[in-house]
Amino acid sequence: MQVDKYSASLSTLESEELESTALSADVYLRLLAIYLYENKLANAKLLWMRIPNNLKEQSKELVQLNQLNLALQHNRFADFFKHIRYDWSADIRPIIDDLLCKQREELFTLTASAYVSIYEQNLMEMAQMSAEELQLYTADWTRERDGDRPILLPKVKEAAPRLANDDQLLKLTEFVSFLEN
Structure with missing residues (x-):
């Protein structure tokens, strides 16, 4: 979007x-x-x-x-x-x-x-979705069972790379010195 x-x-x-x-x-x-x-x-x-x-x-x-x-x-x-x-x-x-x-x-x-894991029923109640709709949205998640209750294990997304604190401090220092001159 x-x-x-x-x-x-x-x-x-x-x-x-x-x-x-x-x-x-x-x-x-x-x-x-x-x-x-x-x-x-x-x-x-x-x-x-x-x-x-x-x-x-x-x-x-x-x-x-x-x-x-x-x-x-x-x-x-x-x-x-x-x-x-x-x-x-x-x-x-x-x-x-x-x-x-x-x-x-x-x-x-x-x-x-x-979450590391969540009961499928809890997520269905939170999202107000049917089991079929939830299946479409969580197709890439791992499924396990706890007795007779299905558990979803979310797929962990990779975090966006962050700048190191030293790099950020250097940029800030350069910006301040630019403004002072």
Whole structure:
């Protein structure tokens, strides 16, 4: 997925919010969905506080998006995946689909780096997935059994090479000396 996939839309919607006095719920929906996709949770929270109460009462989708925001803010993956299962409107459906893919990828990356092994049932409950869906996402993970319970052993990803502290210190020193001259 592209990092700046929705940046143009975001700029347009933010400008529209600043310039207009009365916005429709659709504008707030798209803006809130993009904030969630870009992981700008503080912006999403502040937007929720700015949305007029009558729009919140009229639009169940706005309330549902706020539930997603709250789940993300509190790092509750199970709640997030439960609340994202909703019949979204065609306007924000592509953004929500991208958000779902992004959060699933983050969940499996986090699980692979944090756990040596995890019960398949626990991961299914956390990701709110069926056994078949989980099988697709964890195809390269090793499977074992603990009695009658399947266990998943995540595939460890190689860490990105880091610069040595001495190299970083040298770059910082060169930068400071450049600024001083």
